[in-house]
Amino acid sequence: MTDTLERQHARSIRPEASTRPRTGVRRDASVDAIRVVLLGMVFVLHAMMVGVGVGPDGPVLENALEHQAWFGPVSWVVQIMPLFFIVGGFSSLTHWRSMRARGATPAEYVVARIERLVRPAVALVAVVSGSLVALSLAGMPAELVGIAGFRIGQPLWFLGVYLAVSALVPAMVRAHERAPVLAPLALFAGVVAVDVVRLSTGVDAIGFVNLLLVWLLVQQLGFHLADGALDRLARPTLAGIAGASLALLAVLTVAGPYPVDMLVNLNPPTVCLVVLGVAQLALFQLARPRIRAWVERRDAARPISFVGERAMTVYLWHMPVLVGLAGLALIANAAVGLPLPEPLSFGWWASRPLWLVVAAAVVAIVVLVFSRFERTSRPRAGGRSTRGAAPGNGATAIAAVSAVAGVAVLLVAGFGPLPAFLSLVLLWFARRAPSRPVRRPAVRVSRAIP
Template identity: 75%
Template sequence: MTETLERPRLAARAEASVRARTGVRRDQSVDAIRVVLLVVVFALHAMMVGVSLGPEGPVLENALEHQAWFGPVSWVVQIMPLFFIVGGFSSITHWRSMRARGATPAEYVRARIERLVRPAIALVAVVAVSLVALSLAGVPAEIVGIAGFRIGQPLWFLAVYLGLSALVPFLVRLHERAPVLTPLALLGGVVAIDLLRLSTGVEPIGYLNLLLVWLLVHQLGFHLADGALDGLARRTLWGLAGASLLLLAVITLAGPYPVDMLVNLNPPTLCLVVLGVAQLALFQLARPRIRAWVDERDASRAISFLGERAMTVYLWHMPVLVGLAGAALAANAVLGLPLPEPLSAGWWASRPIWLVVSAVVVAAVVLVFARFERSGGLRGRTAGTAAADRAGRAMTALESVCAAGGVVVLLVAGFGPVQAGIALALLGFALTGPRLRPWLARRVRGALVLRLR
């Protein structure tokens, strides 16, 4: 009996501790599902790693790519729509909490930049140096290039999330003024871009949906936070999920979209929006059970621990997987470690130990680098005159562009030394911008004084 009473107290203390640090009231179901989604992302990427020896040497490939059977499986493991939905829930909750305490939109954006950019700088610096070291050690340029490409692939999420974070105060204002019209307008934009891409065959047009699709799915999280689904009967939610999945089947099996939801990720298509609606309805159905599970297991502390390191896990899991793949190749060359052909019986049999080893190494790396995600923070308000506030907003906008731009450089050009240097310069400016503002202000004032003379 005493233990039963103590568990809710411990959970309440853990929640109060998080609220004291962040100013945000946590939702246990949202926090728990975010951790589950992060585990799914790690497991999926780990299963994609295919290492073997081909006629021309080592092969590092995506083992699940172009597999016909993987299409239906992708409907389950493609969880990025729900990831953005819970991100929208957290974003609107966090911004409203800061706004209630008198914070400005620029201060919110600055807080998000610091939280997201710090771990990214550490990643870019370490990966760039490591790849250069591999090149100097005589590793073939093709292998180094593939490693850099694979490591950089998941960074699209960081670039998009930085952009969304910069727009949150504006998006929340739109949501509060036009909660129905805003997502409908975004949906119209998504459909229009898809139609234009499919009718012209010009694939780059589809990348405009890299913003619109995730803006729309992010907005669904705003409605979740507002309790828009709380009054819906379970029968209605099941119907919404079923109708969404049926529509997804129609537009993929009989329509112009591929069945594989990972293919629909690049570029993002309407399919991800439809899948997101289904995931939202299913998550709403599961929320009471998730909350009950967290309470029964007293899991709030563990969930908070992982949640505070989520971006570090996301950023570092792929470098770890690529590094382990390289270690497997080295062990094959030196010790004769067998490398079973991807998707063969031996390969499937080795996956459990591969997942365990990968998880252990990721955990160790996260313990080392999580300090970058958890350190720092907003250092007080800098509001002053109206002119100063406008200058601060403009500077914050520039910092947001630099932060996202630094990641885009790596996505487009790869992890070469020059590209990494440019990315680090942009990310560094985004992070240190507030410290440069007083210096820039003095220079501007000095220039104005000289001009007036």
């Protein structure tokens, strides 16, 4: 039944979207390119948020864009996480189907994904926590160290959620293949139900159930993108879907109970992110032919691949670099009087281009240093250990939970010595899940990030 469905899906996909390189994982120039663009947007957004200065009580490290009324409409453009998970769903589906066709089990896929995502995270936790401890011993105020750790840890929510949804890819692909319409509708009903309960009770903690439901639903949209469902839609239809989604989003936020700021809707995730994701999906589908043509015309596939292979390293390390540069600015202010313009003042805006250039250059250097932890990650023969064993389902589930918990500890408790140590233990355990011996040929796994 599954083979029949896959043949039907394959016939519906356009030839240019279904070419397969030797790795066996289907690549799409538009998906690879937009992932790099989205990564750049995340960096620019976080760089613009850095507000550093000296107040009456000492150094200040704050989010310069927080609580700004004008930022709400802007967030509709810069909140790109829905599209990030959509293109992740595209790549995850093609990656898992490629492994499955060569005999890999769901557990092997999950262990390979854990290995790929956790390795660079271990390096980050070790270096950042060690650096913060050193700064504390050197006399930096505990409050400032805590703020630095909090700011560095904020983007890690993505890693935790991405680990969780990646671990569920085989199950969600099965649901997609058996019920391509019912599966996302069921998830959508769950998202709406969580929002209704949260808004009616006023208990925000209930909304964090949508950390899983919202992003699983958005990932399912990526499955439909990979299967070519959107290729069959006319351009006016896609434009209509985008317009209707944005109109609904306006009703939900301007007249409805949700905030206009899409970054506020991120914590906890709400149905607004799903609606925004549908609009982004339609707009991306409209732009895909031009993106492919641009990649071919500029011969940009190689630099795009270069960045893509280091994407998780860029994501994990850009915030430590930004916080570190902010700290250096404070030191320079105290030592040589380096001016620190008031956030959002004319001088602050005028200094942003230089700030972005310097930050991008330092991020590039740091990524070149630490990308070896990501690029040298070689999943153990499709999830198997080097001893020729494949992971069991139970051990794989424990490993996935351990990996997510290792990130959650940092999000809740910060980069203190004890939380960092516990996080490292959990992440290390996630990579050393017990395995059972099997007798099957090894499966080669692509190192590309979905």
